[in-house]
Amino acid sequence: MRCKAQLESAAQRKTRAHHQIDMSQITGFSDVRIAEVECKSVLNKSALADYTVNCYAGCEHGCCYCYARFATRFSHPGEPWGNFVDVKVNAPQILAREVRRKRIGTVFISSVCDGWQPWEASYRLTRQCLEILLHYGYPLTILTKSTLAGRDLDLLSSKVGVDFGVTITTLDEELCRLIEPGGSPPIERLALLEEARMRGVRTYAFLGPLLPYLSDIEGSLVPLLKALKDVGVDYFYIDRLNPRFGVWASVKNLLQEHFPHLIGEYRKILFDERVRREYSQQIISAVNLLAKKQGLDGKMRLCFWALLQI
Ligand code: SF4
Numbered sequence: 001m002r003c004k005a006q007l008e009s010a011a012q013r014k015t016r017a018h019h020q021i022d023m024s025q026i027t028g029f030s031d032v033r034i035a036e037v038e039c040k041s042v043l044n045k046s047a048l049a050d051y052t053v054n055c056y057a058g059c060e061h062g063c064c065y066c067y068a069r070f071a072t073r074f075s076h077p078g079e080p081w082g083n084f085v086d087v088k089v090n091a092p093q094i095l096a097r098e099v100r101r102k103r104i105g106t107v108f109i110s111s112v113c114d115g116w117q118p119w120e121a122s123y124r125l126t127r128q129c130l131e132i133l134l135h136y137g138y139p140l141t142i143l144t145k146s147t148l149a150g151r152d153l154d155l156l157s158s159k160v161g162v163d164f165g166v167t168i169t170t171l172d173e174e175l176c177r178l179i180e181p182g183g184s185p186p187i188e189r190l191a192l193l194e195e196a197r198m199r200g201v202r203t204y205a206f207l208g209p210l211l212p213y214l215s216d217i218e219g220s221l222v223p224l225l226k227a228l229k230d231v232g233v234d235y236f237y238i239d240r241l242n243p244r245f246g247v248w249a250s251v252k253n254l255l256q257e258h259f260p261h262l263i264g265e266y267r268k269i270l271f272d273e274r275v276r277r278e279y280s281q282q283i284i285s286a287v288n289l290l291a292k293k294q295g296l297d298g299k300m301r302l303c304f305w306a307l308l309q310i
Pocket residue numbers: 059060061062063065066067068111112113114145180
């Protein structure tokens with residue numbers, strides 16, 4: 001890792017020490033801005049589970065459909081998603097205090113970042129938080145796109161109350177690089193899931209969001225579902241694309257550059273309520289049927305947002 005170590009003045013961001021770092025060797029992005037910050041809380045209430053833990057704000061994976069942009073809309077206005085990360089360097093210390101006084105509940109790791117994005121390799125914050133949560137008996141639901149999470153499977157091995165998930169939206173590596181540029185290749189994500197299962201961890205895959213005409217088509221779903229069957233996941237989620245804060249602008253940019261013929265269809269699916277509802281029902285039925293054919297009967301779940309909005 002090369003570090004240009006350009007520190008921004010403390011006055012510009014009171015508690016932050018900024019380091020401009022060349023991440024091109026790691027993520028394919030250039031000039032990802034890293035800032036070390038102090039957080040006041042890390043075990044936060046959530047609609048996804050009882051709590052979430054996010055040791056980072058911002059995510060180098062830079063997925064085009066990521067709705068976590070909303071979480072940094074005030075702290076990083078106008079900065080391209082994927083080009084900055086705030087590292088909550090005191091997260092383990094804060095968590096160690098919080099777990100002693102908060103009610104035990106399920107913790108989702110992570111909701112607005114990938115806890116195993118590249119900088120976790122050196123900061124090890126998510127790992128330290130895992131150790132604390134496991135020590136205090138908090139059930140965990142984990143979701144990542146990074147094979148770095150394999151480093152921490154030693155902590156999760158045969159643990160009751162842990163669900164380990166990996167997002168996989170397509171097995172097409174080229175499409176994957178376009179929509180999830182910083183995530184590990186899909187084949188490596190599958191291998192990570194398999195390793196987790198072999199270590200006695202309950203595993204799931206997150207198929208979402210499925211992108212209309214790209215990853216929601218039979219030609220994409222069948223090999224993916226077959227791979228999940230081979231890996232032996234306990235269950236899988238599907239989700240649809242949601243045009244939340246900043247997502248449509250980002251997806252539209254991608255479509256304009258690579259799939260301009262799909263822009264009109266996406267507009268209808270995202271913004272015409274009737275079409276959206278029909279599309280949602282169709283995708284649920286189609287995936288359900290394909291999953292049955294692949295021997296994954298009864299393993300499909302709708303994600304939180306789909307349940308709320310359909
Ligand atoms: S890995 Fe998750 S949090 Fe990170 S950019 Fe992708 S969708 Fe967003």
